[in-house]
Amino acid sequence: ICWAVRMQPVTILQSAPSDRPVWVSRCMGSVEQWAARSGYGYETLADELFNWVAPERRKKLMGRTPILADLARLRWIESVLSQRGGLVVWIDADSLCLDSSWQLPLSEHTFFGEECWVQKNAQGRWRTYCSPHNAFMGFTSASPVLAFLAYLSESIIDRADPTRIAPQMIGPKLLKTLNSLADFTLVPEAGAVSPALLAEWVGERGDALACYERINRPPLAMVNLCSSLVDSDAHRQQVTSLLDKTLA
Secondary structure: OOHHHHOOOEEEEEOOOOOOOHHHHHHHHHHHHHHHHOOOOOEEEEEHHHOOOHHHHHHHHOOOOOHHHHHHHHHHHHHHHHHHHEEEEEEEEEEEEEOOOOOOOOOOOEEEEEEEEEEEOOOOOEEEEEEEEEEEEEEEOOOOOHHHHHHHHHHHHOOOOOHHHHOOOOOOHHHHHHHHHHHHOOOEEEOOOOOHHHHHHHOOOHHHHHHHHHHOOOOOEEEEOOOHOOOOHHHHHHHHHHOOOOOO
16 A cells, blocks of 8 residues: 555745746756656646636635736646545745755645744744745645645635635635634645745744744745745845855
């Protein structure tokens, strides 16, 4: 049985527009190389990803690209699973592979990445906040979660006031709520890095890194760099520095 699990086909999916920043292309290259080394299939889509969202929902979500992507990725995963079976894993385009020898948890029918976000709380103290995220997620045909998650996400959007749709409404916020009930398999090696932690990774260590190290997390193998937060020259330089160090 274990041999059969190991031999199941694995397909990695990513999507990014053709005019993406160079640093995002470098991230995708790191994932593609990792997939090739691991013997995984690898596929990408550009803006045609959004064809997986019904026209009426695309109209309602016009200008809300992250939410459109949250919906589209689930239906694309379903389609690939129906054609090939095995394990299908979505990885956001702004995710960097830090460990090219890392292997996926092939014995699980459903898994999500687990981020450990480092930032100051309302009292100004450094805190870590650990929760599931959908920048990294995998499903097999045996998953009882995928079809329900796609249905629930679409249902929430269909019923929501278009002026009150929050950016992470059907992404991390929904997963965090569901995880409190379902207790999903989470993969801490596939995390995300906050701006404060990134600055200390590539610069001088400080309180953010000390806070992160105190909770004794396993080494990150796949890290989401959160492109929506790369909004300054300083942050872009930090991302580039991390890429240079990792991909050298």
